Amino acid sequence: MSGSQKLMKRFLNPKRKSPPPATNDPDHEGPSNSTIRSTRPCPLPVPTIRRESTVNLNELPYDPADRKRISEYIGPKLQDEIRRKYLVRDPYRPQRGFKYPQRSIGNIQRRFSTKWYDKYDWLEYSEKKDAAFCLYCYLFRDHIEGQGGNDAFVVDGFDCWNKGCRLKDHVGKSPNSFHNTAVKRCNDLLKHDQSVVVALDKQSKVTHEEYMIRLNNSISAARYLLHQGLAFRGHDESKESKNRGNFRQLGDLLADQNENTKRIVLIDAPRNNQMVAPEIQRDIAECYAERRDKDILEAMLEVKLLKRKFQQIRDDGWDSLLDKTYSFCEQYGIPKLDMEEHRPA
Numbered sequence: 001m002s003g004s005q006k007l008m009k010r011f012l013n014p015k016r017k018s019p020p021p022a023t024n025d026p027d028h029e030g031p032s033n034s035t036i037r038s039t040r041p042c043p044l045p046v047p048t049i050r051r052e053s054t055v056n057l058n059e060l061p062y063d064p065a066d067r068k069r070i071s072e073y074i075g076p077k078l079q080d081e082i083r084r085k086y087l088v089r090d091p092y093r094p095q096r097g098f099k100y101p102q103r104s105i106g107n108i109q110r111r112f113s114t115k116w117y118d119k120y121d122w123l124e125y126s127e128k129k130d131a132a133f134c135l136y137c138y139l140f141r142d143h144i145e146g147q148g149g150n151d152a153f154v155v156d157g158f159d160c161w162n163k164g165c166r167l168k169d170h171v172g173k174s175p176n177s178f179h180n181t182a183v184k185r186c187n188d189l190l191k192h193d194q195s196v197v198v199a200l201d202k203q204s205k206v207t208h209e210e211y212m213i214r215l216n217n218s219i220s221a222a223r224y225l226l227h228q229g230l231a232f233r234g235h236d237e238s239k240e241s242k243n244r245g246n247f248r249q250l251g252d253l254l255a256d257q258n259e260n261t262k263r264i265v266l267i268d269a270p271r272n273n274q275m276v277a278p279e280i281q282r283d284i285a286e287c288y289a290e291r292r293d294k295d296i297l298e299a300m301l302e303v304k305l306l307k308r309k310f311q312q313i314r315d316d317g318w319d320s321l322l323d324k325t326y327s328f329c330e331q332y333g334i335p336k337l338d339m340e341e342h343r344p345a
């Protein structure tokens, strides 16, 4: 588990004061025995919806070769959550610069072609197997009738790099082909999704504007807590509780500052659309974590490019640098300085 994931988990787990329910799930991560021993039992009810106790979505494997079949996860709700997670991540593709291995097919050296990525948005690649897969068909493989479920892109991975036409064949011509049906199922899933990532697609009885006001209120509260490193959850988040945890207390306080927001968030919000459920808190926190990870990656790339640029200047030598500097000065009418005394030995 990465540092940021650990951090997110700490924010989103209520400070448990009673042992977790017994579970045989290998993915379950409860507190250690020492943690349990060192805390007092709490008479207040602990929120029972804890998806982390079943599967930690952040730890779902990325490489297609490492993934379990969706049908191996128990329960349609969990299966849909896992599908959503994979859809939000997009098809798995190695980072830029990855060297796709070559091998001889019919005495010609062949390898996976990255040009296929541009043409097929479902395409993913397993570094472990050196094989291509279809994300959408993986997600609905066991829930669509037809032979397509046995296709190489779905089962063991496609690696006939000399047969690029097979990618087109996988999609099929019919709108009801196995693949196209899987794509439709994915779109339907996202359309009905209540997660933050597809919040804009959500159209229910509440108006879009009111929905966004509630969501924004929750995001503001979450952003503050993340920035301050404060826990989200409370021991008792029920309406009657005097302390419902930082996230809810702060959300209420923010909403209370404006009459319209107060009405929408605190008074008129439908019970199932308040944008404060543990799942929503987790989704918001994940969005921030993913954005931070992206920022770090982009910064690392910038540094890399800069280092390369400096190395190029060094390789070109002092005279080349002077020429470039002087021509720049000439172009913009900047007086030239005598740089000879700075010439490296």
Ligand SMILES: [Zn+2]
Pocket (backbone or CB within 6 Å): 122, 134, 135, 136, 137, 138, 153, 170, 178, 179, 182
């Ligand atoms: Zn497919």
